[in-house]
Amino acid sequence: MTFRALERRIKSISPEASASIIDGCVVLKGKCKSYSQVLECGRLAARLHSDGVVNDLYVEGLESKPMYISSIKDEELEAKSFDVCIIGAGVVGCAIAREMSRYKLSTIVVEKEYDVGLRASSRNDGMIHPGIDLRPGQRKTYYNARGNRLYDQLSKDLGFDFVRNGSYVVFDKAWNWLLLPAFIFRRIFNPIDGIRFYSRKKLAKLQGSVASWQKGAMYLPSSGIVCPYQVTISLAENAYSNGVRFSLDTAVLGMQSKDGEITSISTNRGTFKACVVINAAGVYSDIIAQMAGDRFFTIHPRKGTEAILDKEAGYLTSSVVAKIPLGDVKNHTKGGGLVRTIDGNLLVGPSAEETIEREDDSTSSSIIASLFEKHSRTVPALTQRLDITYFSGTRASTYEEDFIVRKGRRVSNIVHAAGIQSPGLTASPAIAIDVCRLALEILRAQGINARPNDSFNPKNPQRIRPSRLDDEQRDALIQKDPAYGRIVCRCEEISEGEIRDALTRPLSVMNMDSVKRRCRVTMGRCQGGFCTPAAAQLISKQAGIPMSKVRKARGYLALCPVKEAQDENQEL
Amino acid sequence: MRTRSFDVAVIGSGPAGMAAAISASDEGSSVVIIDREGRSGGVLKQCVHDGFGLERFHKRLSGPWYAQIESDEVSRRPIEVHQDTFASRIEKTPSGFSIFCSSPRGFERIDCAALIMATGCRERTSKQIAIHGTRPAGIFNAGTAQNMVNIHGILPGRKAVILGSGDIGLIMARRLSLEGCQVIGVYEAKSEPSGLARNIHQCLDDYHIPLYLGTTVTRCIGIERLEAVEVAKTDSSMHPIAGTEQIVSCDTLVISVGLIAENELIKPLGVKMDKATSAPVTDQYSMTSINGLFCTGNCRVVFDLVDTVSKTSMICGRRASQIARKASAGPAVQVVSCTDLAFVCPQVIRMPAGKVQLHFRPKKVLRDYMLTASQDGKIIGQKYYSVLRPAQMEDIEISADESQAEIRLEGESR
Ligand SMILES: Cc1cc2nc3c(=O)[nH]c(=O)nc-3n(C[C@H](O)[C@H](O)[C@H](O)COP(=O)(O)OP(=O)(O)OC[C@H]3O[C@@H](n4cnc5c(N)ncnc54)[C@H](O)[C@@H]3O)c2cc1C
Ligand SMILES: Cc1cc2nc3c(=O)[nH]c(=O)nc-3n(C[C@H](O)[C@H](O)[C@H](O)COP(=O)(O)OP(=O)(O)OC[C@H]3O[C@@H](n4cnc5c(N)ncnc54)[C@H](O)[C@@H]3O)c2cc1C
Numbered sequence: 001m002t003f004r005a006l007e008r009r010i011k012s013i014s015p016e017a018s019a020s021i022i023d024g025c026v027v028l029k030g031k032c033k034s035y036s037q038v039l040e041c042g043r044l045a046a047r048l049h050s051d052g053v054v055n056d057l058y059v060e061g062l063e064s065k066p067m068y069i070s071s072i073k074d075e076e077l078e079a080k081s082f083d084v085c086i087i088g089a090g091v092v093g094c095a096i097a098r099e100m101s102r103y104k105l106s107t108i109v110v111e112k113e114y115d116v117g118l119r120a121s122s123r124n125d126g127m128i129h130p131g132i133d134l135r136p137g138q139r140k141t142y143y144n145a146r147g148n149r150l151y152d153q154l155s156k157d158l159g160f161d162f163v164r165n166g167s168y169v170v171f172d173k174a175w176n177w178l179l180l181p182a183f184i185f186r187r188i189f190n191p192i193d194g195i196r197f198y199s200r201k202k203l204a205k206l207q208g209s210v211a212s213w214q215k216g217a218m219y220l221p222s223s224g225i226v227c228p229y230q231v232t233i234s235l236a237e238n239a240y241s242n243g244v245r246f247s248l249d250t251a252v253l254g255m256q257s258k259d260g261e262i263t264s265i266s267t268n269r270g271t272f273k274a275c276v277v278i279n280a281a282g283v284y285s286d287i288i289a290q291m292a293g294d295r296f297f298t299i300h301p302r303k304g305t306e307a308i309l310d311k312e313a314g315y316l317t318s319s320v321v322a323k324i325p326l327g328d329v330k331n332h333t334k335g336g337g338l339v340r341t342i343d344g345n346l347l348v349g350p351s352a353e354e355t356i357e358r359e360d361d362s363t364s365s366s367i368i369a370s371l372f373e374k375h376s377r378t379v380p381a382l383t384q385r386l387d388i389t390y391f392s393g394t395r396a397s398t399y400e401e402d403f404i405v406r407k408g409r410r411v412s413n414i415v416h417a418a419g420i421q422s423p424g425l426t427a428s429p430a431i432a433i434d435v436c437r438l439a440l441e442i443l444r445a446q447g448i449n450a451r452p453n454d455s456f457n458p459k460n461p462q463r464i465r466p467s468r469l470d471d472e473q474r475d476a477l478i479q480k481d482p483a484y485g486r487i488v489c490r491c492e493e494i495s496e497g498e499i500r501d502a503l504t505r506p507l508s509v510m511n512m513d514s515v516k517r518r519c520r521v522t523m524g525r526c527q528g529g530f531c532t533p534a535a536a537q538l539i540s541k542q543a544g545i546p547m548s549k550v551r552k553a554r555g556y557l558a559l560c561p562v563k564e565a566q567d568e569n570q571e572l
Numbered sequence: 573m574r575t576r577s578f579d580v581a582v583i584g585s586g587p588a589g590m591a592a593a594i595s596a597s598d599e600g601s602s603v604v605i606i607d608r609e610g611r612s613g614g615v616l617k618q619c620v621h622d623g624f625g626l627e628r629f630h631k632r633l634s635g636p637w638y639a640q641i642e643s644d645e646v647s648r649r650p651i652e653v654h655q656d657t658f659a660s661r662i663e664k665t666p667s668g669f670s671i672f673c674s675s676p677r678g679f680e681r682i683d684c685a686a687l688i689m690a691t692g693c694r695e696r697t698s699k700q701i702a703i704h705g706t707r708p709a710g711i712f713n714a715g716t717a718q719n720m721v722n723i724h725g726i727l728p729g730r731k732a733v734i735l736g737s738g739d740i741g742l743i744m745a746r747r748l749s750l751e752g753c754q755v756i757g758v759y760e761a762k763s764e765p766s767g768l769a770r771n772i773h774q775c776l777d778d779y780h781i782p783l784y785l786g787t788t789v790t791r792c793i794g795i796e797r798l799e800a801v802e803v804a805k806t807d808s809s810m811h812p813i814a815g816t817e818q819i820v821s822c823d824t825l826v827i828s829v830g831l832i833a834e835n836e837l838i839k840p841l842g843v844k845m846d847k848a849t850s851a852p853v854t855d856q857y858s859m860t861s862i863n864g865l866f867c868t869g870n871c872r873v874v875f876d877l878v879d880t881v882s883k884t885s886m887i888c889g890r891r892a893s894q895i896a897r898k899a900s901a902g903p904a905v906q907v908v909s910c911t912d913l914a915f916v917c918p919q920v921i922r923m924p925a926g927k928v929q930l931h932f933r934p935k936k937v938l939r940d941y942m943l944t945a946s947q948d949g950k951i952i953g954q955k956y957y958s959v960l961r962p963a964q965m966e967d968i969e970i971s972a973d974e975s976q977a978e979i980r981l982e983g984e985s986r
Contacts, residue, residue, distance in 0.1 A: 475574075486656055533724050556797060559823065
């Protein structure tokens with residue numbers, strides 16, 4: 001498409017919109033009638049070969065909610081100075097932090113939430129994708145293939161759970177088999193290990209839960225599963241143990257620059273300096289680029305909702321069962337499916353909805369119902385009755401629908417790891433290696449030669465899970481430390497010892513939900529009905545605060561001691 | 573690994589487990605009780621209100637008091653009580669069952685000839701009833717809120733909406749307002765309250781707490797702490813009606829929308845389940861489809877009154893002791909319910925039975941109702957009810973002796 005053609009088509013979508021080329025990027029300005037027009041224009045602009053799409057189109061009266069910023073305000077970071085500042089502690093930011101910790105540098109990670117990994121990185125499928133649906137030549141494809149292969153070693157070093165349980169891409173129409181040559185051809189450019197094709201009969205034998213009228217499947221043994229927040233937390237713990245500083249509840253609000261170089265970074269906890277800034281801010285990565293004066297892309301948030309089923313539904317599959325994602329290609333999702341999680345539950349989803357909200361985690365019953373409807377066509381025994389919870393996350397998609405991993409265009413001391421949508425979890429370890437290399441180059445240009453960190457330890461302290469030991473080992477463990485024998489969370493069988501460990505590991509956070517993500521307490525079928533008070537009591541003891549001051553997610557669990565409320569009422 | 577052996581093992585020391593242990597011990601068996609918590613009493617420990625024991629002791633006792641009476645009885649007998657002990661897994665053995673338990677003393681195995689499950693129930697969660705919106709702090713199950721207030725002395729919030737008019741919801745409405753939390757109202761999706769009439773009077777009317785029938789909570793709003801909920805009117809199938817939504821500001825949502833029997837431990841043994849109770853099929857002695865495996869109290873069926881729990885559990889304990897000593901279970905006949913009833917428990921009767929109580933709930937309010945039990949065309953029990961409500965569990969006595977034919981329930985409104 002030529003620029004002229006683009007201009008014409010934009011005008012025909014919205015007469016009040018206009019396109020221009022500024023500094024190699026397509027810039028869209030003006031007004032649209034609806035958000036879908038905004039998206040349509042953005043997608044069109046991406047078809048023009050440029051350095052990126054800056055879509056500033058707006059719809060009157062349509063405004064997204066402001067970014068969540070913690071109410072904490074202090075001078076914790078005021079006038080400090082670091083070699084490297086990583087913005088965002090998602091899986092990408094934490095993987096980068098760990099790579100940076102291999103060097104003797106002062107590195108800080110700033111994260112606006114109360115814990116690491118709270119946004120997209122804890123709100124996804126947890127799949128380590130084989131990458132079959134990715135187009136050769138994209139950065140997504142490159143990083144996915146490399147990231148996938150790094151997971152075996154990473155899980156050994158960091159002690160997170162990882163299983164290559166394979167995935168089935170089910171053919172629901174006989175003509176799907178005609179695509180076979182395409183898949184085989186794609187493999188030449190996008191190496192995928194061990195791919196196999198199964199006939200209808202073989203599929204029925206291997207995955208009995210799949211509808212009998214399905215026409216066969218492609219099997220991808222390199223597909224795996226992890227618990228995504230366990231991965232993120234493990235990376236952060238390791239980076240922290242190797243000397244990286246984490247500043248939580250810290251939001252980047254602005255940046256000051258001079259002569260194409262960022263000179264300082266302002267947050268709600270003070271303004272500080274950093275030689276290199278790394279943008280790993282997920283759905284806000286274009287805003288961060290803007291603050292740095294280096295915006296050449298636009299995030300259009302895409303929300304995905306998922307349902308989690310009771311372990312009882314785990315019999316439906318021990319792998320991943322997905323439909324061939326034909327209809328979804330234009331939506332850039334993997335079409336979703338049934339994913340057996342690392343903990344034995346079943347995940348159904350995700351959906352894909354374009355939204356103006358960058359962090360709206362709300363769910364709705366109609367979306368959940370549509371997920372069940374869609375996927376029960378592949379697996380008829382799927383039922384909403386076993387649904388124990390649901391959640392949603394937001395993908396940081398750009399109009400180019402590809403990752404951005406590069407140095408700044410106009411700013412000399414920034415590296416972007418932006419637009420990391422799916423399969424970003426899979427790709428993150430590979431992205432981190434490249435980002436680290438780019439950051440070291442920038443430092444070198446500034447005259448800073450980073451030396452290796454000799455005391456770097458790639459391993460994390462071991463996680464103890466008594467319920468996974470055999471009976472004799474478990475008994476021996478409890479004899480040594482009785483806290484591992486006292487069960488607090490009955491559904492997930494989590495002991496007091498594991499909760500204590502979660503509260504004393506590196507980078508522990510005294511919050512109900514942080515403890516939950518570190519050891520699964522309150523995560524089972526009763527969803528904390530029984531163990532919430534007991535877990536809160538352990539946090540209050542460990543943190544030395546009254547139970548009424550224990551936090552749950554961004555708020556307080558309880559609001560005050562009973563006695564206080566009674567006294568107040570007496571005064572009235 | 574330590575291994576111990578008993579005639580009868582009881583998992584759970586709530587009222588059901590304690591009553592079963594007492595009667596099994598009195599029948600001459602060696603008995604052990606295993607409980608996850610540090611103190612006996614189960615859920616009664618946190619029910620500080622009164623109303624327990626009216627039928628059995630003709631007194632209005634509090635939950636902890638009732639539990640104390642039972643645990644005193646337990647301690648007068650040669651019953652071993654293992655507290656802080658969690659039953660992690662159960663295996664069937666040729667001579668009975670092995671229970672694998674975790675406690676601060678170690679991981680141990682307890683073998684028994686008969687096993688009584690008295691593990692109670694858990695509450696349905698907000699997710700299971702499809703409350704959507706955001707996930708701020710301030711959303712609790714009623715039992716969790718009750719535990720926080722009555723055991724830990726912390727108030728979940730200052731301005732609460734209660735969803736569900738079952739007894740636990742009603743009791744929590746009163747409890748919270750007594751402790752200084754403003755209760756905006758109790759919302760109930762059905763057109764009838766689910767709790768007992770006396771609780772509506774004593775817990776809501778006396779405290780001027782409004783009850784909104786045919787209304788449910790559809791959405792939570794809030795970023796840090798709950799700021800408001802969206803409520804909507806419901807149609808006859810309890811689905812929210814679009815266009816009737818209203819925003820109610822509050823900082824706490826207490827959910828009391830039903831209990832689920834806890835039987836996860838024995839499901840892997842292949843015990844036969846009843847869809848109507850979502851619990852194992854049991855006979856009049858609370859024995860499941862597996863010989864020697866019993867299931868009593870609220871994990872068998874959710875009872876209204878603890879008195880009934882104790883009474884049925886005593887019958888269970890006695891029988892478990894006999895079965896442990898190789899008594900034969902006797903042939904089973906099926907109880908066939910009628911369409912008006914939500915469930916009937918027991919679902920099978922072992923013959924010869926003599927006089928047996930059947931417990932049931934109607935699906936909806938029925939007036940002027942006659943229920944008849946018959947076997948082979950012969951009437952073996954009949955009872956007239958001026959009114960039957962889903963909120964109230966009822967029973968009917970039958971006497972079944974000779975016939976091996978199934979027992980049929982039939983009813984009609986007159
Ligand atoms: C529904 C769904 C399913 C998915 N499934 C998979 C899958 O199966 N496999 C896979 O590989 N990938 C999957 N993905 C993609 C994957 O989750 C993401 O690519 C990955 O988590 C991105 O990580 P991130 O660190 O870039 O982003 P995030 O985790 O969002 O991290 C960005 C962080 O930056 C912080 N931040 C933002 N702005 C600021 C600021 N101004 N100041 C300070 N901090 C800030 C945020 O709070 C956040 O913690 C899925 C995504 C979704 C939404
Ligand atoms: C919030 C609430 C309020 C109530 N209010 C009233 C009222 O006002 N009046 C009234 O008459 N009735 C009331 N009831 C009902 C009454 O309390 C119950 O009927 C009764 O407690 C049920 O007894 P149970 O022994 O079956 O179960 P529970 O009392 O629940 O006891 C079960 C026991 O099993 C243990 N357990 C479970 N799993 C394991 C395991 N794997 N290993 C070891 N131990 C385990 C538990 O820790 C618990 O101690 C109320 C119930 C609830 C939940």
